[in-house]
Amino acid sequence: MTDPQLVLAERVQQALATAFGQEYAAEDPLIRPSQFADYQANVAMSLAKRLRRAPRDVAQEIAANLDLPGTVEVSGPGFLNLRFHDTWIAAEAGALLTDDRLGVARELPSKTVVVDYSAPNAAKEMHVGHLRTTVVGDALVRVQEHLGNRVVRQNHLGDWGTPFGMLIEHLLDIGEEAAVAQLEAGNGNDYYQAARAKFDTDAEFNRRARARVVTLQAEDPETMRLWRIFMDATVRYFNKVYTQLGVTLTDDDIAGESMYNHALAQVCDELQERGIAEISDGALCVFPPGFTGREGAPLPFMIRKSDGGYGYATTDMATMRYRVQDLKADRILYVIGVTQSLHMQMLFASAKMAGWLPDHVSAEHIQIGSVLGSDGKMFKTRAGKSIKLLELLDEAETRAAAVLGDRDYDEATRTEIAHAVGMGAVKYADLSVSHDSEYVFDFDRMLALTGNTGPYLQYATARIRSIFRRGGYDPAASYGPIVITHPAERALALELLGFGPIVAEVGARNEPHRLCAYLFDLASAFTTFFENCPVLKAGSEEERQSRLALSQLTLRVLLQGLDLLGIAAPERM
């Protein structure tokens, strides 16, 4: 199976070399999708000036030397309209039938990709934003693994720091059992606020909380026991969210801030000794070049506060070193909110100064945009409180069940479908918009069965399965060969060839929304095919075999694509 665009690029480059000399063989042929053909090449116009010839002449000359499994025509000021032969498309699509990777190439050489995502903070509210970093991160992880890379998931939990003093004291106040119950139930927010309120108003509690921070830092056994009780209960809640969502994170992927506690002093000492960090106003800071704050003053990346405490900058530096030196990362993806942009830039710059982020390692901040309510502001309830994630997910399933209407399913099947559709809707909404843009959360829109939604794609797979079921065919059996006789068959087959390239692109650019757009286009192409080309009632056995093959391929690509997004597709809807 070959990427159509690559085929065209190679052929056009050959033509360039033949027509204008070997030095043009590596020229980018500027292959782009076209509304007038399958693809177009725009290289003639960009080359015209250098060749001192009219663009149209250049285009003519390329066309004359072009050897294609298709046709070429010069158009407009110098566009090359490229069109494949039907037989070529049919043969390439046919090759997918026996390719269990559906045209997705493995990345060679394989890389080690560390993906930092989800990272809820146990000492802060977990909100819809965490849902998005989790969902997007998990999709990126799935794509990277499918591309053959070694993926190391890192759930950088906020599980350490000064707030844990008051959180532990509050646990003692209300009792371990009550605390665990509250945390497991996902009421960590209420828990935090109760602790906070006492911390702010109750002098005695405040004193205890501060003292508790000290024993925590010293890893006093009893304090550590309490801390573990708190964290275990909290993690059980996180896991509930992950399980319901179908996220691949497990306890093995937890690599929270506490894990780096021991490295912090050494990080600071080393950076100070090497002159990379300096004392400023009593705090130890790195001043990476190019960052300025008020009045042009250099902006500090503070790795030790003046009171000797450490902040997240310190932990992040230790984390970077660990990922590069111990995990042997080739790429590190930080799937973190866009609001952390400046911090990330300073982290990367500081780590480079320290030599902990060498040039051959690529650290990338996958900026996650905020999720907004219908009022265009941060997604909250009317009371201003954050919405609890489990409640939100449950509501998605309830609404999904309602969308299913009165289809004739038994209760268990119904629940199962509602679960898949509800989660698919929520996840697809997070994934189908470019990850760095904000978007407005809207149940009605994400659960719609029409348009670019998860349920629409799931429904598309259910319909295809229905064809096989109705006809008594097995979608896993082999069909074909593929013969193209109708434009809708042609368009569908060509679309199928685009799966491998789009997955590679998503892996390279970390942009799952491109896969969403592709799958939606594919589903649309299938619908057009479905409307125009009877499968079971095809005119001949040959035609039926061909159309079954196209249907089977579409189903497999949709399922594989949805799986890469972390979305399950029910057999029926």
Add this chain to the structure above:
RNA sequence: GCGCCCUUAGCUCAGCCGGAUAGAGCAGUGGACUUCUAAUCCACCGGUCGGGGGUUCGAAUCCCUCAGGGCGCGCCA
């Protein structure tokens, strides 16, 4: 004050490594159901791509500038 991001159809968003007449979904209007799941489809309507300037054969896309909005900016993480 400094820095980053955003502004594309009534709404929600793509497109932004420059390429032909700027796309999709929803909403609106008009069609298509004795069906391979009509919950799916088709067509139409709808935009001076925030304003202005520049680079270019060609700009939604690159550069400058202005306006409006968001976010961040030494001791929270």
